[in-house]
Amino acid sequence: MPYVMTTGGSTGCNHGGSAVLSSSSKLTIGGRNVVVASDVPNWSIAPGCSQTNGSNGEVPCSLFVSFTGQSAKLKVGGQAVVLDLFSGTTNGKPDSTGASASAGQSKFSSV
DSSP states (O other): OOBBOBTTOBOBBTTSOBEEOOOOOOOEETTEEBOBGGGGGGOEEOSOOSOOOGGGTOBOOOSEEEEEEEEEEEEETTEEEEEEEEEEEESOBSOOBBOOOBOSOSSOBOO
16 A cells, blocks of 8 residues: 655655655644645755756756646545655656655555
8 A cells, every 4th residue: 555645755856856845734644744735736846857958958847747646535634645656747848757756654554
């Protein structure tokens, strides 16, 4: 079963950028807030994306524009929780592939 992501988890782009996970949820696991679907558009991908050659038309990844990997059943405050199945598409060019995710905890899973 996939684990529920918390602000202690991690993801980013496939080019080395790391997302800064934030959460509006009041539910915590191990002292870290659970991430819900409405939080993802607020994440920034910190500097680190290697797509930086603007003369070749490259645009560094800075945010997720779409994603999958939220729970079909578990919700917090009416919002689906995000699972470590998270997969996102970024605004980077030419490649907008997101990296795999880590939940940041191993005590609570969902479907």
